[in-house]
Structures are given as C-alpha cells and as structure tokens.
Amino acid sequence: MAGTIDRTRYASDNCSVGRTLAVVGERWTFLVLREAFYGQRRFEDIQSTLGVARNVLAARLQTLVEHGLLVRRPYREPGKRERFEYRLTDRGTDLFPALVALMEWGDKHLPDEAGPPVALEHRDCGARLHVELVCEAGHRGDGALGGLTARDATPVPGPGARLRDDATA
C-alpha cells in the first residue's frame, strides 16, 4: 500500500494488528479456531484432529475463553460424567474473514498438486466465497471478484493515532 504514515513519528504499540496477534498470533491458537469453525466443540475431537499435545491445547482453549472468543459450556452424555465443550462467540466468529484470508493465501501459494483440501461455498447458493478488499464507495479493482489490492490502499492516521515519544516536530 502507498505509505503515507511516517512510521518514525507515529507510535506502533497501539496497533490493532499487534493487539490481535497478542491474542491469536500463535499458530495453534488459529488452528484451534479453525476447528471451532468446522464445528468441532469437544476437547477430544479437537485434540484428535490437530494431534497437539493435551497441555498445549488446554492452554490455547483457556486463552481463547479468557479473551471471549470461545465460551465453555458443560454437557453430559448419558451415564457419563459432566464434560465441557467450546463454542464460538460473536467475538470469535468475527475472526472468520482473517481465517479465510490465511486459507486463501495458502491455497494460492502453498498448494498440493491436487489443489486445496477445502472449498468454501455460499450456503444459500453453492457459489464460492472469497475474502476481498472492498471500497465503501463501491469502486472495483483487479482482484478475483473485483476486489482491491494493497496498491489501492493508503493508510492514514486514525482517531487513536499517537505520536511516538521520540517523534521530531
């Protein structure tokens, strides 16, 4: 994107990318979320799918619950003791575009010869879904579906922008 924020002047420690990654910027965390989007809710199922160590999975689930992306709910199967399942909250569901964007990059740049293992369809019509960068004014770009690219984007200081402590006048 065209650089119009002087990074030597503005603080970067209040960046929303950094804050988001502080919650989900760990490989297993995003893979746990991936399984949640696939409808996996139970520790044993997620553990079996990911092959992750149980203590690591427990820690990642805990992080996601603490930050409100998953909620932990008790359930009990007949004749068994109470257990817990993990469900996506609205806050967790809002990460879906980021997950799809990561998937689409991998589909394009790190594919198997056979192609992507998963496709996303619009539930209503069966057409493919994609993540696109879109302009509020409705302008079209060169992306797959008329989306824009990084070259069409100009970052500008937002309402929460702060000058760096060492910024010169």
Place this chain on the structure above:
Amino acid sequence: MAGTIDRTRYASDNCSVGRTLAVVGERWTFLVLREAFYGQRRFEDIQSTLGVARNVLAARLQTLVEHGLLVRRPYREPGKRERFEYRLTDRGTDLFPALVALMEWGDKHLPDEAGPPVALEHRDCGARLHVELVCEAGHRGDGALGGLTARDATPVPGPGARLRDDATA
C-alpha cells in the same frame, strides 16, 4: 460456518491455514510484514519501529526472504558501505487482506478509547476500505458493506481433500 466436512474423516495436515501459519504464524513475522506494507524497508527503521531484538528481527526477515514474501536488495548511501533493504514481493503483497482482516478485528474488539490508530483509504477516492467475505454469484449479506459472515459459509472437501488414515468407511 455450517459444518459439512467430517473432521474425524478428513486429514487436516494438508490445510492451507496450517501451511500459511507455518510461514507467518508467529507474531513478529506478521508485524514485520505490517511494517513492509507501511513502506518500511530498512532493518534499522523496522527495528526502531517494532523495538524487537535485532537477532529476532534478522531471523524473521530471513524466514520471509526464504519463503519469497520479501526480497533483499542491496543499496548504498553516499560515503557509506553497502546495506540491504527488504521489499514485498507479489507473494508477500497477497497477504494484505489477511493483515487487514486482523487489523479490523482488533479495531472492533480491542480498541483504545480514542479509536483505531490507523484507517485505510482507497487511494483513488479516499473512501474507507474493508475486508469482506463475498460470494462469487454476487449475493449480499449482513456485513458492513453487504459482506457475508461465517454463518453463510459451508466448507466442502476440495480437490486436494484426503481421508484420514484412521477414517472409517
């Protein structure tokens, strides 16, 4: 999203999310890319902005160069020795929607009181840019600009889907 892939039957080790995170699924890596999108090219500038340890930054830049997201180019300022700068490749630029999606989640769910520190404008018209999940058939949803949500998405096995070794018939 509506779950229609049985995760107990299909392999997950060929997932494009996992492969992508194996390259960029580390907090500093994404922050280095963020600075590249802001137009920062030089080690000293990126290091000053991020406040990351020099050896960590060197390792992350190396990873991004090895995977073809950045390219390392020599430059020389008058009277100084040759140095290197790092530029985004097309492969790196393609990660922009994922970066914006992470930023938008943070803008919404982890904001300062003052609001987001950065806004993205369409270079041509100045209107805001957003990442949206869009349907190839053009159907609209409830998202900010008519985009769809996770609830509109159905994952289906793609051409590269493989059954798990332990899948039952």
